[in-house]
Every structure is written in C-alpha cells, then in structure tokens.
Amino acid sequence: MTNHANPEVVVIGAGIIGVTAALALQKQGLRTCILDREGVACATSRGNAGAFAFAEVEPLASPGIMRKAPGWLLDPLGPLSLRPGHAARMLPWLLHFWRATSPARHEAAIAAQAGLMDLSRRALDDLIAQVAGEPLIRREGQLQVYEGRARFEASLPSWEQRRRHGIRFDLLESPGALAEIQPGLSPRFTHAGFTPDWINTVDPAAWTQHLARAFTEAGGRIEIAEVREVRPAQDGVALTTPAGTIRAGHVVVAAGAWSHQIARMLGHRIPLDTERGYNTTFPQASFDLRTHLTFSDHGFVVSRIGEGLRVGGAVELGGLRLPPNYRRADILVRKAAEFLQGLDPRGGTRWMGFRPSLPDSLPVIGRAPGADRVIYAFGHGHLGLTQSAGTAQLVAALVARREPGISLAPFHPQRFDRRRSPGSMQG
Structure with a gap:
C-alpha cells in the first residue's frame, strides 16, 4: 500500500457491494480504502443484466423445487x-x-428478503441523488x-x-x-x-465505476492488492498483502464469490458457492x-x-x-x-x-464471530446490484455500532451452523 496514514476501514472487494459500502462509510466520515485483486467491477459486477430487481423476493430454495x-x-x-x-x-x-426448502424457512426467507429489498430501494434513491446518478x-x-x-x-x-x-x-x-x-x-x-x-442501470460496469469515481474524488483510495491474511489485532484488524501489513480499525469483506476464502482465514466455513x-x-x-x-x-x-x-x-x-x-x-x-x-x-x-x-438465497451481513471488527457483506447471488445500497447502509451501521434498522438475524454468518440456536444469532 502507498505511504498514507492507515485507513479507518479497509473494504476487500471493488465490486458493486464493496464500492457502495465504501461510499457509505466515507459519507459517515471514515477514512476508507478499497483493496481488490484486479480493480473496479472486474468480476461479476461488470457483466450482469443491470437490473435493480426489487420485486424478486422469492428464494431459489422453495417448497417443491426438489x-x-x-x-x-x-x-x-x-x-x-x-x-x-x-x-x-x-x-x-x-x-x-x-x-x-421447508415451508417455514421459505416464508422466513421471503420476509427477510422483502425487508432488505425495501431498505435497498429507499437507499438507492438516496444514492442516486448523492452521486448525481440519474443519467445512468x-x-x-x-x-x-x-x-x-x-x-x-x-x-x-x-x-x-x-x-x-x-x-x-x-x-x-x-x-x-x-x-x-x-x-x-x-x-x-x-x-x-x-x-x-x-428499474435498470444503463450499464452495471459504468454504474459501479461512477460510484468508484465519486468515492475517489471525495478522497477515498482504491488499490490493487491480493489479501493473503486477515487477523484480529489490538484495536483493529491486520491484513497482509504482498506489499506488507495494513492495519485498520475495521475490515469489510465484500469479495463476492471469493469471500469464503477470506472467511476461512478467520476460521469460518461458510457454505458459499x-x-x-x-x-x-x-x-x-x-x-x-x-x-x-x-x-x-x-x-x-x-x-x-x-x-x-x-x-x-x-x-x-x-x-x-x-x-x-x-x-x-x-x-x-x-x-x-x-x-x-x-x-x-x-x-x-x-x-x-x-x-x-448461499443455499437460502440470503446474503451474509454481520460481524465475523470472534472478530467483531470484521464485517461480512457477501453472498447476494444474482441480487448484488439490487441490494447493494441497502447492504451499504447496514455495513455503515455495523461499523458505527448503530441500530441497523432491520433485523440482521436472518443474515447471520453462523446461521448454517446447526449447533447455534436462532436466539443467539443477533447483530
């Protein structure tokens, strides 16, 4: 990393989730840096259909699909x-x-998805106004x-x-x-x-790049680096890259389909595929x-x-x-x-x-168990663009330790661990 003061937050991933989250953190007054192996919108955020599909609340896992x-x-x-x-x-x-696919879990997933969709729709309106994005x-x-x-x-x-x-x-x-x-x-x-x-964006890559420009023009940094290690450190988190060690107050893991590899660095096996x-x-x-x-x-x-x-x-x-x-x-x-x-x-x-x-079509949004300065924000399936603005608001609330506005229990990182009780999956 270039020789700047250590960031308050490092976001891992320069796709639509990571870039939008970084913008929300920056708006909160936090010195934020994005790390990505390739650059802005170089993976799934580049070639999707460009839809903000707020109407799509039904998960793939539904009764009868088996x-x-x-x-x-x-x-x-x-x-x-x-x-x-x-x-x-x-x-x-x-x-x-x-x-x-059980009826009870299916209904609960729809309710959770609908709540995140409603938040994301309202957050997108705010984001479009913030970045003068209506032409896109x-x-x-x-x-x-x-x-x-x-x-x-x-x-x-x-x-x-x-x-x-x-x-x-x-x-x-x-x-x-x-x-x-x-x-x-x-x-x-x-x-x-x-x-x-x-609604759609005229081009998902152009939309993500537009947000990234707004982030960098306001003083944010985007750097090309592969994260090789993430570990809790005193008063923050330490990340190892080929250029050395970076220390940050918080880390947001928003690396899309590669996020589970970073979660494993912290000892978590999340069924992301x-x-x-x-x-x-x-x-x-x-x-x-x-x-x-x-x-x-x-x-x-x-x-x-x-x-x-x-x-x-x-x-x-x-x-x-x-x-x-x-x-x-x-x-x-x-x-x-x-x-x-x-x-x-x-x-x-x-x-x-x-x-x-993820198997239940819901993303993981929450603190990494045992490393509460690491925030997970990944696993949105084909709804990453749709839910990006809402997810960004939730990430910003978690970093600031504010109430997020919706329950994060359905998105808990350990919800697939059958040894955990539903009541323990808060925050």
Missing part, C-alpha cells in the same frame, strides 16, 4: 445445472439448500412472460407473495396486452406480469426492446445495455475453477432470436460471471 431439480440438474444446458466436476464439492451446499438509470419496468394459461396460473402464488410485500404489478392475459408494452414478442407468449417500478451466469452482449440493438424482459420458464432475461442488448441468465453450479461452458450462452441467444421477432443473433460477445450464492 421434485423438479433432478431433471434440471441432469440437463447440462437447462436453466439450472450442476457441473459433474463440481458435484462432490456441492454436497454440503445442496444439503443446506434442501433444508431451506432507466425506469422502464419489467415484463415477465409466460407461454399459455397453465404456466401463468402456476406463477400466481409468487405474484401474490409480491402483493403481500407491497410490490406493484399488473397481470396481463392476452398477447395484445403484452404487445402494448413490448411489440415483437413471439405469439407463443400469451400472459405476463408487468412490474412498472422496476457460485451460481455461474452466462450472457451475450450485442453492442447495437437489432430489436426494439422497451422494457426488461424475463422469460421465467427458460431461465433468462433480455435487457438494454448502453445502445445494445444483453441476453443472459441460467444457473450453473460449478464453482470457481472449472472452465466456462459457453454453449449455455449460445443456447440462450438462440432462444432469444426465436422469441423476439427480428433479433439478429450475430456479433455478440459472450461472458461468464460468478454469482456468490
């Missing part, structure tokens, strides 16, 4: 797949996932489409969940109603739900996309990125080491060309990102 999962997992190109080379490593994660925001809603009445009616419980948590939407039951919002859809899509308050997501970005739009499109039963979305389009999604449980299977991206593009009249499937750039995923 009956569907075997068929999905055995299809290497399906919406949910498990790479054979990673299957043995996934067993503990899958066991926790199975436990999270699109407010065009989201259309979630279904093939036929049976598929649509099967989705109604999830829409009712949204209604109970105050999310506005309109249900559409004819191709003509869909066409009024999005012309050019294949007539196979007959029903939909439209969420008018859904990756939902590997694939997409293809077209620099110019050959289809007039007017809203964010979600093809629920096919596991992918289409969004506007800059002047172009991004087609991406699916969930591949495959860890950090296996090479990408870009056939998954290709099949999504083929489907998009079939579903969107006139879409030209040529000339796109393929990408894969590592979504940091």
Whole structure:
C-alpha cells in the first residue's frame, strides 16, 4: 500500500457491494480504502443484466423445487445445472439448500428478503441523488412472460407473495396486452406480469465505476492488492498483502464469490458457492426492446445495455475453477432470436460471471464471530446490484455500532451452523 496514514476501514472487494459500502462509510466520515485483486467491477459486477430487481423476493430454495431439480440438474444446458466436476464439492451446499426448502424457512426467507429489498430501494434513491446518478438509470419496468394459461396460473402464488410485500404489478392475459408494452414478442407468449417500478442501470460496469469515481474524488483510495491474511489485532484488524501489513480499525469483506476464502482465514466455513451466469452482449440493438424482459420458464432475461442488448441468465453450479461452458450462452441467444421477432443473433460477445450464492438465497451481513471488527457483506447471488445500497447502509451501521434498522438475524454468518440456536444469532 502507498505511504498514507492507515485507513479507518479497509473494504476487500471493488465490486458493486464493496464500492457502495465504501461510499457509505466515507459519507459517515471514515477514512476508507478499497483493496481488490484486479480493480473496479472486474468480476461479476461488470457483466450482469443491470437490473435493480426489487420485486424478486422469492428464494431459489422453495417448497417443491426438489421434485423438479433432478431433471434440471441432469440437463447440462437447462436453466439450472450442476457441473459433474463440481458435484462432490456441492454436497454440503445442496444439503443446506434442501433444508431451506421447508415451508417455514421459505416464508422466513421471503420476509427477510422483502425487508432488505425495501431498505435497498429507499437507499438507492438516496444514492442516486448523492452521486448525481440519474443519467445512468432507466425506469422502464419489467415484463415477465409466460407461454399459455397453465404456466401463468402456476406463477400466481409468487405474484401474490409480491402483493403481500407491497410490490406493484399488473397481470396481463392476452398477447395484445403484452404487445402494448413490448411489440415483437413471439405469439407463443400469451400472459405476463408487468412490474412498472422496476428499474435498470444503463450499464452495471459504468454504474459501479461512477460510484468508484465519486468515492475517489471525495478522497477515498482504491488499490490493487491480493489479501493473503486477515487477523484480529489490538484495536483493529491486520491484513497482509504482498506489499506488507495494513492495519485498520475495521475490515469489510465484500469479495463476492471469493469471500469464503477470506472467511476461512478467520476460521469460518461458510457454505458459499457460485451460481455461474452466462450472457451475450450485442453492442447495437437489432430489436426494439422497451422494457426488461424475463422469460421465467427458460431461465433468462433480455435487457438494454448502453445502445445494445444483453441476453443472459441460467444457473450453473460449478464453482470457481472449472472452465466456462459457453454453449449455455449460445443456447440462450438462440432462444432469444426465436422469441423476439427480428433479433439478429450475430456479433455478440459472450461472458461468464460468478454469482456468490448461499443455499437460502440470503446474503451474509454481520460481524465475523470472534472478530467483531470484521464485517461480512457477501453472498447476494444474482441480487448484488439490487441490494447493494441497502447492504451499504447496514455495513455503515455495523461499523458505527448503530441500530441497523432491520433485523440482521436472518443474515447471520453462523446461521448454517446447526449447533447455534436462532436466539443467539443477533447483530
């Protein structure tokens, strides 16, 4: 690290969670530094779909999914797949996932997710104003489409969940109603739900970089460094990098899919794995996309990125080491060309990102057990961009030892340890 006074807070990770948290800490008057192995938005925050998906409160682990999962997992190109080379490593994660599908845990996860979504939505409004970010925001809603009445009616419980948590939407039951919002859809899509308050960023990498500039222009530092050790020290935390030791009053671990490796330095085994997501970005739009499109039963979305389009999604449980299977991206593009009249499937750039995923679809947000000056903030799955501003406010409250505004018990780092009682998981 360059020769400056030791920071009051070091944030590990320059993705959307880390950068937004650093901004919130800086706003609180704390001298803050971000460390990252590569730089701002160089991993998952670079290539996601750009959606602030506040309507998505239902976790992947839901009652009944275990009956569907075997068929999905055995299809290497399906919406949910498990790479054979990673299957043995996934067993503990899958066991926790199975436990999270119980009706009681499912309902509790929805309530926790909805609370974090509500906080994040309000925090995003404040953040946009703080950084003059409105030019990077699109407010065009989201259309979630279904093939036929049976598929649509099967989705109604999830829409009712949204209604109970105050999310506005309109249900559409004819191709003509869909066409009024999005012309050019294949007539196979007959029903939909439209969420008018859904918003996107024009480009998730540009949004993260915009926040990073606001941070550095206000005196924050971002440095390229690999963290090799984290340990509690007198009145703070010590971090070891190739350049030496850094001492800070607090450390925030926001390293996305690599966060569990840092948690292990402190003796914690958190069942974090990756939902590997694939997409293809077209620099110019050959289809007039007017809203964010979600093809629920096919596991992918289409969004506007800059002047172009991004087609991406699916969930591949495959860890950090296996090479990408870009056939998954290709099949999504083929489907998009079939579903969107006139879409030209040529000339796109393929990408894969590592979504940091916990079995119950909730992130870890809280103090590291036994090291209360280390704050964990990771595991947001495909909702990192969505929940970044809310998570940042929670991190800032934890560092300042203020009441966070929502209960952090559902996000406790040790919630997967069956030896711990729920009553002990506070703060």
